[in-house]
Amino acid sequence: MSAIQSKLIDAGGIRTRYIEMGDGPPLLLIHGGGAGADGVSNFAHCLPVFGKHMRTIAVDMVGFGETEQPDPATFNYTQQARTDHIIHFIEAMNLGPVAIVGNSMGGTTATGVTLQRPDLVSQLVLMGAAVNMPLALIRERGPVMAPLVAYDGTTDGMRRIIALLAHGYEATEEQIASRQRSASRPAAIAANKATMGWVRENGLSYSDAELASIACPVFIIAGKNDVIITLDRTLDLIEKIPQASAHIIPECGHWVMIEHPEEFTRQTLWFLGYK
Numbered sequence: 001m002s003a004i005q006s007k008l009i010d011a012g013g014i015r016t017r018y019i020e021m022g023d024g025p026p027l028l029l030i031h032g033g034g035a036g037a038d039g040v041s042n043f044a045h046c047l048p049v050f051g052k053h054m055r056t057i058a059v060d061m062v063g064f065g066e067t068e069q070p071d072p073a074t075f076n077y078t079q080q081a082r083t084d085h086i087i088h089f090i091e092a093m094n095l096g097p098v099a100i101v102g103n104s105m106g107g108t109t110a111t112g113v114t115l116q117r118p119d120l121v122s123q124l125v126l127m128g129a130a131v132n133m134p135l136a137l138i139r140e141r142g143p144v145m146a147p148l149v150a151y152d153g154t155t156d157g158m159r160r161i162i163a164l165l166a167h168g169y170e171a172t173e174e175q176i177a178s179r180q181r182s183a184s185r186p187a188a189i190a191a192n193k194a195t196m197g198w199v200r201e202n203g204l205s206y207s208d209a210e211l212a213s214i215a216c217p218v219f220i221i222a223g224k225n226d227v228i229i230t231l232d233r234t235l236d237l238i239e240k241i242p243q244a245s246a247h248i249i250p251e252c253g254h255w256v257m258i259e260h261p262e263e264f265t266r267q268t269l270w271f272l273g274y275k
């Protein structure tokens with residue numbers, strides 16, 4: 001990871017951090033929405049594999065990592081704001097049309113970009129994607145989701161988040177400490193509280209008609225033991241996107257790219273045409 005240098009660009013007025021590796025057709029990786037998540041922690045270990053074939057870029061969404069974390073008093077942390085930010089990023093980087101991998105809330109954002117600007121997206125990979133989690137379901141599953149949506153800012157709280165994300169995976173102390181450092185900055189705490197507050201009031205979902213309207217090739221990859229985006233949600237998504245192909249990984253939770261990085265990169269590259 002230390003060999004990968006962070007870069008900054010203005011994306012719609014938001015100072016945005018990204019990392020990249022490789023040449024060729026562009027591939028954009030968008031991390032999930034847990035406290036402390038960012039492009040580096042989610043994808044730095046995958047970049048060398050993808051970078052052998054494609055110009056691979058992992059970006060920090062607004063409010064996360066080293067991307068700007070505006071004051072919630074003047075910035076609304078809505079899903080539309082995250083979608084708009086990534087559209088601006090793709091345009092600022094001159095990437096479109098680009099293949100996008102979106103994990104969890106990053107999948108919500110990737111789908112939003114695909115629906116709003118299909119001209120910018122060539123292929124879509126949804127990994128444990130939160131695209132069919134309506135408000136009623138978020139509320140129903142509140143106790144299970146509590147460590148994620150009500151992070152308390154502590155190291156123990158971070159351990160609870162990681163335990164929720166993974167299935168039988170032992171995070172290293174450095175992984176825990178790194179995410180904790182990122183999540184405990186005052187601006188990050190405020191941004192996370194605003195982001196998760198919006199999710200608790202709105203859910204993360206698109207209508208059946210919107211999902212059916214996606215025209216580009218779609219690949220759905222998920223952990224069979226994911227307790228956040230459960231298997232029934234993944235099967236529902238496969239049904240609602242007619243052209244979607246899918247791969248389900250047993251003994252795997254929500255953290256597909258970290259729990260099973262070799263299978264994640266191999267299957268994704270297969271879908272993208274690198275067989």
